[in-house]
Amino acid sequence: MRTDILIVGSGCAGLYCALNLPQNKRITIITKSDAESNDSHLAQGGMCMLRDESDYESFFEDTLKAGHYENDRVSVEIMIRSSPDVVKDLLSYGADFQKDENGNLVFTREGAHSQKRIIYHEDVTGKEITSTLLKKAKEQSNITILEHTTLIDIVEAENVCYGAVIQKEDGMLEVVEADYTVLATGGVGGLYKHSTNYNHLTGDALAIAIKHGIALKDVHYVQIHPTTLYAEEDRSFLISESVRGEGAVLRDKNGNRFVNELLPRDLLTIEIWKQMEKDGTEFVWEDLRTIPEKELKEHFPNIIEHCKKMGYDVTKECIPIVPAQHYFMGGVKVDYQSKTTMEQLYAVGETACNGVHGKNRLASNSLLECLVFAKRAAQDMIKNMASVKRNNEIIEHVDIQQYLDVKKIQEEYRGLVKLEIEKSKKRGEEKCTIK
Numbered sequence: 001m002r003t004d005i006l007i008v009g010s011g012c013a014g015l016y017c018a019l020n021l022p023q024n025k026r027i028t029i030i031t032k033s034d035a036e037s038n039d040s041h042l043a044q045g046g047m048c049m050l051r052d053e054s055d056y057e058s059f060f061e062d063t064l065k066a067g068h069y070e071n072d073r074v075s076v077e078i079m080i081r082s083s084p085d086v087v088k089d090l091l092s093y094g095a096d097f098q099k100d101e102n103g104n105l106v107f108t109r110e111g112a113h114s115q116k117r118i119i120y121h122e123d124v125t126g127k128e129i130t131s132t133l134l135k136k137a138k139e140q141s142n143i144t145i146l147e148h149t150t151l152i153d154i155v156e157a158e159n160v161c162y163g164a165v166i167q168k169e170d171g172m173l174e175v176v177e178a179d180y181t182v183l184a185t186g187g188v189g190g191l192y193k194h195s196t197n198y199n200h201l202t203g204d205a206l207a208i209a210i211k212h213g214i215a216l217k218d219v220h221y222v223q224i225h226p227t228t229l230y231a232e233e234d235r236s237f238l239i240s241e242s243v244r245g246e247g248a249v250l251r252d253k254n255g256n257r258f259v260n261e262l263l264p265r266d267l268l269t270i271e272i273w274k275q276m277e278k279d280g281t282e283f284v285w286e287d288l289r290t291i292p293e294k295e296l297k298e299h300f301p302n303i304i305e306h307c308k309k310m311g312y313d314v315t316k317e318c319i320p321i322v323p324a325q326h327y328f329m330g331g332v333k334v335d336y337q338s339k340t341t342m343e344q345l346y347a348v349g350e351t352a353c354n355g356v357h358g359k360n361r362l363a364s365n366s367l368l369e370c371l372v373f374a375k376r377a378a379q380d381m382i383k384n385m386a387s388v389k390r391n392n393e394i395i396e397h398v399d400i401q402q403y404l405d406v407k408k409i410q411e412e413y414r415g416l417v418k419l420e421i422e423k424s425k426k427r428g429e430e431k432c433t434i435k
């Protein structure tokens with residue numbers, strides 16, 4: 001198969017990248033699962049944007065403070081400055097965000113934000129954004145989406161990427177020739193025992209990068225979300241930061257508050273673990289009754305509904321919560337145009353690392369980061385299209401036999417990524433175990 005651009009992943013990063021490429025280019029998006037099953041659809045809280053110039057310094061400082069000042073400052077500046085443009089695009093595609101009676105965007109606040117700067121759609125912002133992007137992508141005749149189709153490897157020679165080997169829905173392997181390949185494979189939560197991520201997100205792009213000597217960055221920076229609903233189920237359900245931003249409190253086994261609920265995620269997680277140890281419990285309690293009932297029902301219908309399904313009425317009782325793996329700050333190292341260290345290979349979204357989050361992501365910065373840097377990847381591809389290298393020899397001589405045992409390859413990939421993360425784990429992270 002030949003395509004101009006192969007995008008691996010149908011989350012918000014992959015889709016928005018596709019929508020920013022020229023309509024006269026053939027774009028193929030592949031996704032390991034169905035087109036909707038990705039973390040982008042799960043984002044609840046919202047997406048940050050620069051409201052006006054007066055918030056620039058404070059937005060910048062909040063991002064750096066959450067990231068322990070290890071952020072790449074240029075990336076942070078690019079992300080913040082580009083945010084109005086991205087929101088403009090989303091609105092033009094038909095995405096719907098909360099507005100006041102005059103039709104102006106309404107902003108909310110989450111943990112570690114000193115100002116209200118987060119746009120949202122109820123508590124299903126990611127679904128609103130990503131389903132809008134998906135609908136738009138499906139309308140474009142130059143974009144093909146292949147569901148249940150998995151990236152098995154890239155095809156490269158002398159540090160230039162010429163395409164990929166994929167496994168299609170029917171189990172057949174196929175070589176795809178592409179001028180550009182974009183890795184938009186999301187996070188690594190599927191490797192963890194407790195994670196808010198989809199199980200099939202196992203860091204495949206990272207494994208492939210390791211295999212081919214493509215640089216990675218900050219792989220030891222794994223974010224644990226402090227508040228997920230305690231349950232013995234596959235994917236941990238997240239109780240969004242904005243619930244605490246709106247006034248929910250955390251309580252110990254005796255019902256007493258024990259922490260400032262608006263601490264950055266990593267610090268709050270440590271405090272919760274400490275409390276669990278002290279109390280000898282597997283969770284602490286979150287109390288949403290401190291939020292006025294009308295506001296609670298208006299802003300968090302999805303959380304209320306899910307808790308109800310799990311047997312909790314949040315208007316009457318506390319819910320048990322526990323920290324779980326949530327976000328991957330590290331990833332395939334990219335420059336400000338989302339280019340990896342291999343020619344003709346880009347990485348965008350959670351799978352990439354441009355240093356914007358530093359050691360710890362500020363809440364609601366990741367949807368924004370995905371979109372801003374996905375668009376930059378598209379713009380860079382457009383700029384360099386005339387100098388694309390092709391290599392029929394390499395494509396025609398891919399030894400497909402080496403990929404026949406896909407299960408074994410996937411096991412090896414999981415092993416490679418786990419090892420890379422384990423090697424560099426830091427204090428506190430050992431409590432969130434890799435499977």
Ligand SMILES: Cc1cc2nc3c(=O)[nH]c(=O)nc-3n(C[C@H](O)[C@H](O)[C@H](O)COP(=O)(O)OP(=O)(O)OC[C@H]3O[C@@H](n4cnc5c(N)ncnc54)[C@H](O)[C@@H]3O)c2cc1C
Binds near residue numbers: 238
């Ligand atoms: C519960 C939850 C709540 C969140 N809330 C917020 C929030 O409020 N605000 C915010 O900014 N961020 C939030 N985030 C983070 C944010 O949603 C993600 O970081 C972001 O959506 C990642 O987008 P992505 O496009 O990079 O990856 P994803 O949306 O996860 O998409 C990854 C895609 O890659 C595909 N894929 C993976 N491996 C392969 C392979 N080998 N072959 C083919 N396809 C593959 C998957 O099938 C999928 O289509 C939240 C995350 C979670 C889990």
